[in-house]
Amino acid sequence: MRKLAEHNIPLREASITQVHSVLRDGNPLIVHTSMFANALASLANPKQQQQWVPLAEKNRIIGTYAQTEIGHGTFVRGLETTAIFDPETKEFVLHSPTITSTKWWPGGLGKTANAAIVMAQLYTQGKCYGPHPFFVQLRDFDTHHSLPGVILGEIGPRLGINSQDNGYLRFDHYRIPRTNMLMRHSQVLEDGSYVKPIHNKLSYGTMVWTRVAIVHSCSKKLACAVTIATRYSAVRHQSELVPGKPEPQILEYQTQQYKLLPHIASVFAILFSASSVLRMQRNVAASISKGNVELLPELHILSCAMKALSSQDSTQGIETCRLACGGHGYIASSGLPSLYTSTTCTITYEGENTVLLLQVARYLIKSYRAGLEGLPVLPSVMYLTAPSAMHQSPPLSNQALIEAFRISSANLVKETESRLCRQFNLEQNFHYAWNRCSVALVHCAELHSRYYMCEKFLSTVESIRASDRVRSVLQDLCRLYLIHHITLNQGHFLRSGTLSGVDLSTLEEEMYELLAKLRPQAVPLVDAFDFRDELLGSTLGAWDGRVYERLYEEAQKSPLNKTDVSKAYHKYLQPLMKSNL
Ligand SMILES: CCCCCCCCCCCCCCCC(=O)SCCNC(=O)CCNC(=O)[C@H](O)C(C)(C)COP(=O)(O)OP(=O)(O)OC[C@H]1O[C@@H](n2cnc3c(N)ncnc32)[C@H](O)[C@@H]1OP(=O)(O)O
Numbered sequence: 074m075r076k077l078a079e080h081n082i083p084l085r086e087a088s089i090t091q092v093h094s095v096l097r098d099g100n101p102l103i104v105h106t107s108m109f110a111n112a113l114a115s116l117a118n119p120k121q122q123q124q125w126v127p128l129a130e131k132n133r134i135i136g137t138y139a140q141t142e143i144g145h146g147t148f149v150r151g152l153e154t155t156a157i158f159d160p161e162t163k164e165f166v167l168h169s170p171t172i173t174s175t176k177w178w179p180g181g182l183g184k185t186a187n188a189a190i191v192m193a194q195l196y197t198q199g200k201c202y203g204p205h206p207f208f209v210q211l212r213d214f215d216t217h218h219s220l221p222g223v224i225l226g227e228i229g230p231r232l233g234i235n236s237q238d239n240g241y242l243r244f245d246h247y248r249i250p251r252t253n254m255l256m257r258h259s260q261v262l263e264d265g266s267y268v269k270p271i272h273n274k275l276s277y278g279t280m281v282w283t284r285v286a287i288v289h290s291c292s293k294k295l296a297c298a299v300t301i302a303t304r305y306s307a308v309r310h311q312s313e314l315v316p317g318k319p320e321p322q323i324l325e326y327q328t329q330q331y332k333l334l335p336h337i338a339s340v341f342a343i344l345f346s347a348s349s350v351l352r353m354q355r356n357v358a359a360s361i362s363k364g365n366v367e368l369l370p371e372l373h374i375l376s377c378a379m380k381a382l383s384s385q386d387s388t389q390g391i392e393t394c395r396l397a398c399g400g401h402g403y404i405a406s407s408g409l410p411s412l413y414t415s416t417t418c419t420i421t422y423e424g425e426n427t428v429l430l431l432q433v434a435r436y437l438i439k440s441y442r443a444g445l446e447g448l449p450v451l452p453s454v455m456y457l458t459a460p461s462a463m464h465q466s467p468p469l470s471n472q473a474l475i476e477a478f479r480i481s482s483a484n485l486v487k488e489t490e491s492r493l494c495r496q497f498n499l500e501q502n503f504h505y506a507w508n509r510c511s512v513a514l515v516h517c518a519e520l521h522s523r524y525y526m527c528e529k530f531l532s533t534v535e536s537i538r539a540s541d542r543v544r545s546v547l548q549d550l551c552r553l554y555l556i557h558h559i560t561l562n563q564g565h566f567l568r569s570g571t572l573s574g575v576d577l578s579t580l581e582e583e584m585y586e587l588l589a590k591l592r593p594q595a596v597p598l599v600d601a602f603d604f605r606d607e608l609l610g611s612t613l614g615a616w617d618g619r620v621y622e623r624l625y626e627e628a629q630k631s632p633l634n635k636t637d638v639s640k641a642y643h644k645y646l647q648p649l650m651k652s653n654l
């Protein structure tokens with residue numbers, strides 16, 4: 074926090090710096106600096122901001138974002154916590170009517186936060202208007218005791234991020250002033266009348282913002298993992314590549330290059346996509362402040378798509394890096410286990426990936442149908458009904474590969490839409506038909522998202538300002554990324570007729586050549602990510618390559634090594650050894 078202040082970084086921008094990576098097993102302040110700060114910035118009106126933002130900036134108020142309940146995380150409309158307006162006292166009464174309405178999971182809620190943005194069903198004049206955000210004080214600002222009517226606790230150990238106190242929260246008819254409803258987009262007036270927002274999903278804005286931040290953080294986490302595994306692979310010598318010759322660096326094995334280089338490429342693909350979505354988010358935020366919500370659906374879908382893909386890719390990439398380090402990848406001091414546990418949760422939080430991909434698929438199907446009818450569709454999905462441009466680029470050029478992605482994605486959407494129509498004719502119910510097609514729909518969303526990421530990678534590399542040598546390395550990496558994902562998705566390209574079996578064999582050959590060509594660049598590429606050793610926190614990945622010394626030194630810190638004979642020997646082992654069992 075001192076560093077943020079020193080560098081004049083506003084609270085809500087802390088999450089896109091590397092400040093949170095310093096704490097490896099999660100951070101009780103992360104939701105405060107990200108979602109809470111952003112909710113105040115985007116959902117509170119100017120007067121409310123004046124009241125709470127300075128206190129939050131000074132950490133007098135430490136907040137969290139309390140939306141998920143034990144019973145509902147995904148289905149936000151199903152939340153059960155109520156906020157009923159009492160016109161007599163001009164207050165909202167917050168209440169948790171059932172066990173399933175208990176808020177569950179919010180980061181920092183258990184012990185750290187003294188306030189929260191609470192999402193609750195808004196009732197006024199006898200009518201429910203759906204989930205709305207409220208600023209709620211939970212603890213006394215001086216003593217830190219929970220306030221009467223607020224029941225708080227921590228939910229217990231998790232797979233990872235255990236330095237973060239994820240909490241639970243119940244309300245017992247807890248009263249807050251009317252003016253604590255975040256009123257930038259919708260309001261409840263003193264007489265209880267409701268003023269609706271210009272778009273009914275604006276109250277979901279904090280989730281959209283966080284999804285964009287997650288994409289960025291996924292590229293950083295994956296960059297840490299590939300740095301560790303690549304440096305280690307240059308230090309580690311094992312087996313014989315040629316019988317009788319010295320043991321080579323394990324990075325010489327083609328299989329090892331195949332494990333690492335596509336994930337190094339992936340760091341760039343995710344980073345460039347993150348920058349593109351971030352730019353779009355800034356434009357949309359500026360438009361919204363002028364009352365224009367036209368591009369909000371596009372931003373929602375793009376952030377869902379990129380959050381889903383980047384969390385999946387980075388999690389898989391980190392696990393591959395761990396495996397690529399053999400036994401030493403399993404030791405905590407390698408840094409890889411905590412990178413994995415603090416990244417795999419991004420698949421679930423801020424919208425479970427399948428659910429987000431189904432949002433993308435819904436948009437694809439709607440846009441495809443609109444395009445067929447000649448209705449206007451937004452830029453990222455115009456290609457679904459645009460004519461094929463396959464013949465215009467040289468065969469197997471980067472542009473041709475992007476076109477192959479585009480046509481295959483459009484083809485899959487077309488096929489799936491026909492399936493949906495057939496299923497609808499059988500079921501006579503759109504929702505049942507949708508469910509029956511949902512595996513295919515998720516595949517549509519994945520291919521569309523991959524197309525977007527490939528396209529962003531290529532267009533960024535083509536326009537980037539860099540020396541010829543650096544550009545050439547990035548071009549090779551980008552090429553490797555495109556080919557790698559084509560080989561992983563060969564079925565779609567064969568089905569759409571955009572690539573033949575011979576094309577795929579040619580591309581595969583090229584991929585193997587690229588692995589060898591990029592091998593000498595692997596260490597410089599990860600060095601260029603420029604992580605300090607303190608930030609990586611890894612015995613295997615430190616810059617000086619003293620892997621074995623560091624492993625040994627770290628082992629000395631184990632509490633079991635404080636004494637030669639442990640207490641457990643006297644208590645359990647010795648009696649067992651003498652018992653003749
Ligand atoms: C280096 C280290 C640094 C680390 C730096 C990390 C970063 C910082 C990390 C902080 C750490 C976070 C920790 C986790 C924090 C939680 O996890 S907080 C809880 C997050 N919860 C979720 O994400 C819940 C997911 N669910 C949802 O968002 C919604 O329920 C769903 C799935 C979008 C569905 O919403 P719904 O209201 O039922 O809407 P639905 O009927 O499906 O759709 C109606 C229309 O609304 C549209 N719509 C839905 N949502 C939206 C939206 N948001 N905007 C616009 N339109 C929308 C739909 O597209 C649809 O449009 P049409 O097709 O009708 O045109």
Ligand SMILES: Cc1cc2nc3c(=O)[nH]c(=O)nc-3n(C[C@H](O)[C@H](O)[C@H](O)COP(=O)(O)OP(=O)(O)OC[C@H]3O[C@@H](n4cnc5c(N)ncnc54)[C@H](O)[C@@H]3O)c2cc1C
Nearest residue numbers: 138139140141145146147178179180418422423424425427
């Ligand atoms: C580490 C961590 C931190 C978190 N921090 C916060 C926080 O700070 N604040 C907060 O409010 N919440 C937080 N959460 C909660 C998180 O946002 C939810 O867990 C997440 O949105 C998923 O919802 P769920 O748990 O209800 O999963 P569920 O929706 O119950 O998912 C279970 C399964 O059902 C499937 N499913 C659900 N709905 C559908 C559908 N419509 N179609 C197809 N399949 C479906 C899913 O794909 C999944 O396979 C956190 C969670 C974690 C793990």
